[in-house]
Each structure stands twice: as C-alpha cells, then as structure tokens.
Amino acid sequence: MIKDPVIEVIDFNFYYGDKRALTDVNVKIEKNSVTGIIGPSGCGKSTFLRSINLMNNLILGARYEGKIMLDGENIIHKDVDVVELRRKVGMVFQKSNPFPKSIFENVAYGLRINGIKNKDLISRRIEESLKGAALWEEVKDRLNASAFDLSGGQQQRLCIARALAVEPDILLMDEPASALDPTATIKIEELIQELKKKYTIIIVTHNMQQAARVSDYTAFFMMGKLIEYNRTNLMFTNPEFKITEDYITGRFG
Amino acid sequence: MKIDINRIKEKIGFMILTACLLLVVLIIIVIFTNILINGYSVINIDFLIKSPTQGMTEGGIMPAIIGTFLVTIITAIFSIPLGMGCAIYLNEYAKQNWFTRLIRISIRNLAGVPSIVYGLFGVVLFVQLMNIGTSVLASGLTLSLMTLPMTITASEEALKNIPMSFREGALALGATKWQAISTNVIPYAIPGMLTGTILGLSRAAGETAPLLFTGVAFYLPYLPKGVFDQFMALPYHLYIMATQHHSIMEVRPIAYGTAMVLVALVFMMNLGAIILRYRLRKNRKE
Numbered sequence: 001m002i003k004d005p006v007i008e009v010i011d012f013n014f015y016y017g018d019k020r021a022l023t024d025v026n027v028k029i030e031k032n033s034v035t036g037i038i039g040p041s042g043c044g045k046s047t048f049l050r051s052i053n054l055m056n057n058l059i060l061g062a063r064y065e066g067k068i069m070l071d072g073e074n075i076i077h078k079d080v081d082v083v084e085l086r087r088k089v090g091m092v093f094q095k096s097n098p099f100p101k102s103i104f105e106n107v108a109y110g111l112r113i114n115g116i117k118n119k120d121l122i123s124r125r126i127e128e129s130l131k132g133a134a135l136w137e138e139v140k141d142r143l144n145a146s147a148f149d150l151s152g153g154q155q156q157r158l159c160i161a162r163a164l165a166v167e168p169d170i171l172l173m174d175e176p177a178s179a180l181d182p183t184a185t186i187k188i189e190e191l192i193q194e195l196k197k198k199y200t201i202i203i204v205t206h207n208m209q210q211a212a213r214v215s216d217y218t219a220f221f222m223m224g225k226l227i228e229y230n231r232t233n234l235m236f237t238n239p240e241f242k243i244t245e246d247y248i249t250g251r252f253g
Numbered sequence: 254m255k256i257d258i259n260r261i262k263e264k265i266g267f268m269i270l271t272a273c274l275l276l277v278v279l280i281i282i283v284i285f286t287n288i289l290i291n292g293y294s295v296i297n298i299d300f301l302i303k304s305p306t307q308g309m310t311e312g313g314i315m316p317a318i319i320g321t322f323l324v325t326i327i328t329a330i331f332s333i334p335l336g337m338g339c340a341i342y343l344n345e346y347a348k349q350n351w352f353t354r355l356i357r358i359s360i361r362n363l364a365g366v367p368s369i370v371y372g373l374f375g376v377v378l379f380v381q382l383m384n385i386g387t388s389v390l391a392s393g394l395t396l397s398l399m400t401l402p403m404t405i406t407a408s409e410e411a412l413k414n415i416p417m418s419f420r421e422g423a424l425a426l427g428a429t430k431w432q433a434i435s436t437n438v439i440p441y442a443i444p445g446m447l448t449g450t451i452l453g454l455s456r457a458a459g460e461t462a463p464l465l466f467t468g469v470a471f472y473l474p475y476l477p478k479g480v481f482d483q484f485m486a487l488p489y490h491l492y493i494m495a496t497q498h499h500s501i502m503e504v505r506p507i508a509y510g511t512a513m514v515l516v517a518l519v520f521m522m523n524l525g526a527i528i529l530r531y532r533l534r535k536n537r538k539e
Contacts, residue, residue: 053425084427087426097418099419110428112436113428114427159422166427
C-alpha cells in the first residue's frame with residue numbers, strides 16, 4: 001500500500017508513568033501524502049502525533065518503546081538530537097498559538113533561533129512561508145502589526161507559515177481547524193491540499209468529514225491501539241472492521 | 254416577601270463590605286495626615302541635603318537618605334539576579350517532585366521569618382564568618398537574604414502566568430530549551446518579575462532590624478566612602494529620633510520629617526514598579 005514511506009513506526013508503545021497510552025502501533029506514512037488520524041477522545045491520537053516530534057518529552061513520566069524510523073534513523077533513540085528532529089518535523093497546534101510579536105517576527109522566530117541573520121534571506125523566507133500558508137495577500141501591507149490583530153483563521157495560518165519557515169519535511173497538525181468557523185476551516189483544508197505537494201502531512205481530526213475530505217490515508221485509533229489503517233477512500237467506503245464502520249458512521253464517538 | 258428578604262440581605266452585605274473598605278481607607282488617611290501635620294514644618298531643601306548638626310537636634314537627614322539608597326541598591330544587585338535565577342530554575346527546569354516541593358515550601362516559610370532573625374543571621378554569616386565587618390555591604394547582603402523569598406515567589410508566579418503554548422510553540426520550531434525560555438518566556442515574564450521584586454525592595458528599604466547589627470550607625474560625621482563603611486539609614490534614624498534621643502520631644506518634628514521622607518521613598522519605588530510594568534506591558538503588545 002505504501003510505496004515510499006517517510007516514517008515507519010514499528011511496535012511502538014507509549015506510557016504516561018505506569019499507564020500505557022499507545023499499544024503496539026505499526027504504521028508507515030507515505031511521502032507527500034496527507035494521513036488523517038481519527039478516533040474517539042482519549043484514544044491516543046494526539047499522543048501518537050506528539051510522539052513523532054518527541055513533544056511528549058515535556059510530560060513527566062513519558063516513556064517510549066519500539067521504533068519510529070525517520071530517514072533511516074530511530075528517533076526514539078536516546079542520542080537523537082531533539083532540536084534537529086523538530087526542525088525536520090514541524091507542528092501546528094490545536095489552539096493557534098501566535099507569539100505576542102509582530103506578524104513578521106512570528107514567522108522569523110524559527111529562523112532567528114536557527115542563527116539566520118541575513119536580512120534578505122529572512123525577508124525572502126517570510127514572504128515564501130506566508131505565501132505557502134495562503135496568508136501573504138492578507139498581511140503583506142501590515143507585517144509589523146501584532147499577530148493578535150489577525151482573525152482566528154489567519155492566526156492559525158500564521159502558525160502554519162511559522163512552521164513552514166524552518167523548511168520542515170513533515171508537518172504535524174493537531175486538530176488545526178477545531179477552533180475555527182466553517183469558512184476558515186475550508187481555507188485550511190484547501191491549504192493542506194496545496195501543502196502536500198511539498199510536505200508530508202499528518203493531521204489529527206475529530207471531524208470525520210474533514211478526514212474524508214483532506215486525507216489520502218486514514219488511521220483509526222481506539223483505546224491506544226491502531227485498529228485500522230488504509231487508503232481513505234477504501235476505509236470510508238468499505239471498512240474492514242465493524243467498529244471502524246460504527247465510528248465512521250457516527251454510531252459512537 | 255422572599256424577594257424583600259434577599260434584597261435586605263444584599264443591602265446589609267454591601268454595607269458591611271463598604272464599611273470594611275472605608276475603615277481601611279480611613280486608617281491610611283489618618284496615618285498620612287498625622288505624619289504630614291507633624292512633619293511638614295521641618296521639610297525643606299536643607300533637610301534633604303544637609304547632615305544632622307547640634308547633637309542631631311538640627312540640620313538635615315541627607316546621610317540617612319544616601320545610606321538607605323546605597324543599601325537598597327546593594328540589596329537589588331544581589332537579590333534580583335539570584336532570585337530570578339532561582340525562580341527560572343524552579344519553574345522551568347526543576348522536576349516536580351517531593352524535593353522541589355520541600356524547597357518551595359521552605360522558601361515560602363522564609364518569607365515569614367521575622368526580620369530580626371535575618372539580622373542576627375547576617376551578623377554571624379556576613380559580619381563575622383565572612384569577615385566583611387559591620388558595613389553597608391553586610392547590611393545589603395542581609396536585606397538580600399530577607400527579600401529573596403519574595404523575589405523568588407513573585408518571579409515564579411510571573412513565569413507560571415506565561416502560557417505553556419509559548420514554550421511549546423518555540424520548542425516545536427526547533428528551539429533549545431534555553432532558547433525557548435530566554436526568547437519566548439522570560440521577556441514576557443519580566444514585568445511581573447520586576448514588579449514583585451521592586452515591592453520586595455521597597456519593603457527592605459523600610460526595614461530596621463536587619464540593619465541593626467550589620468552596619469547601620471547611630472550617627473556618622475561622614476558619608477560612607479565604599480561598601481565596607483558603616484552608614485546611616487532612614488528607618489534606623491527614625492527609630493533613634495523617636496525612642497533613643499536624649500531630648501525626644503525636641504526632635505519629634507525631625508522624626509516625623511524622616512518618616513515622611515521614608516514613606517515618600519517607598520511610595521516612589523512602588524509607583525516606579527507600576528510605571529515599569531505598564532511600560533513593559535505596552536511594549537510587549539506592539
């Protein structure tokens with residue numbers, strides 16, 4: 001099914017202290033595709049997403065087992081440079097979290113912490129990133145305005161631009177549209193279609209229609225286990241398991 | 254009928270709360286007017302820029318003002334970096350376990366230790382063991398110790414108020430922990446940290462007990478030439494004038510005048526804290 005995997009998750013387990021949150025997850029993520037992760041609340045989908053850039057490290061008592069292979073390297077390994085990894089694997093959070101800086105400085109943040117000082121390069125990257133996040137036309141005349149002056153949808157696209165500026169290979173999105181109105185949501189979804197040409201995208205979503213609309217592959221999680229993983233069109237038309245069908249059709253959730 | 258009872262209860266409650274506020278305001282007004290009425294007669298430029306003369310029955314309180322400034326500056330130099338550093342470590346780096354909880358509880362408890370205890374500790378540690386001698390440095394260090402719990406607690410609260418998303422957002426972009434903290438947490442916590450710190454300093458500026466054995470002098474005919482000299486300080490001068498002077502009644506206005514200057518100084522520091530916080534908050538939004 002997967003021809004050109006960029007991430008390969010092998011027998012992956014995750015624990016919060018003594019509590020096992022993910023059990024024996026095996027999955028391959030196709031390059032330049034959108035993989036949707038669905039499942040009921042507390043099923044471990046966010047935990048899984050946040051394992052891929054080791055964001056779970058911030059949580060006390062977090063423990064990983066198994067392998068997550070990225071570019072032939074197991075990122076769970078102790079010697080992995082977390083900083084380097086997070087530059088390759090960008091993340092967009094559920095609640096848009098622009099920094100209390102100007103629009104320009106928000107996008108420039110990732111470049112500055114990477115030691116880039118060349119002003120022309122920074123300006124060029126900011127323009128590219130904002131264009132990439134379909135925000136450029138709306139903000140090009142007010143780059144020095146506060147990021148908080150933007151609408152919710154614009155703020156989320158700013159966060160996407162901020163992630164794009166450091167030129168990652170993979171973009172993780174944790175329910176990026178859950179706090180947005182339908183118009184802003186459609187914009188984000190269109191943007192995701194555009195972005196997959198250059199990036200590999202993994203998106204957690206609560207919204208079944210959204211998963212069906214934007215993702216090429218869908219992974220269905222329940223109680224910490226990967227129940228079913230398939231091409232989205234196959235999974236939504238002909239799910240292998242009864243429980244997947246029940247969830248997709250809204251019989252529980 | 255029921256509605257009426259609730260209305261009466263509402264009125265009574267409101268009246269009690271208003272009375273509480275008015276009482277507090279009244280006390281403050283009485284204190285200030287008392288100081289003002291009794292002290293205004295001695296306040297003039299000479300009082301602020303001259304030394305005491307004629308066995309401290311005449312002249313000004315300039316050496317005490319300078320002494321208090323000096324000792325407050327030394328306190329700030331030691332307590333601000335140390336306190337903020339402690340707070341940053343505790344809030345950002347330390348693991349949350351029984352040991353850090355114990356440290357935190359200890360720090361909070363230290364804030365309640367009477368200042369005279371700090372004074373005695375300062376004598377033993379700084380004056381004797383470290384052999385600094387009774388000096389403005391020893392006093393400043395003692396006051397630093399006393400203000401540290403306040404500085405640490407206020408700074409930690411300020412850091413706690415910075416949303417987790419600022420840290421996560423930076424880390425997700427490949428920032429190191431220190432980069433995230435230094436560029437995306439501390440700058441926004443500084444207003445809160447400084448406010449708490451300045452309030453702590455203003456309390457230190459009005460303290461007498463920690464200075465008592467560590468460096469403050471009853472009367473000095475000269476100004477401190479360095480940090481190893483003794484000094485005069487406003488609160489101690491006030492204490493002497495109010496209780497120890499040989500002709501207490503005669504110097505009463507000077508005592509009140511000193512109180513006025515001290516209160517004004519503390520007020521200015523607090524005002525400075527408010528202005529600073531306001532300015533930094535405004536900058537942050539732009």
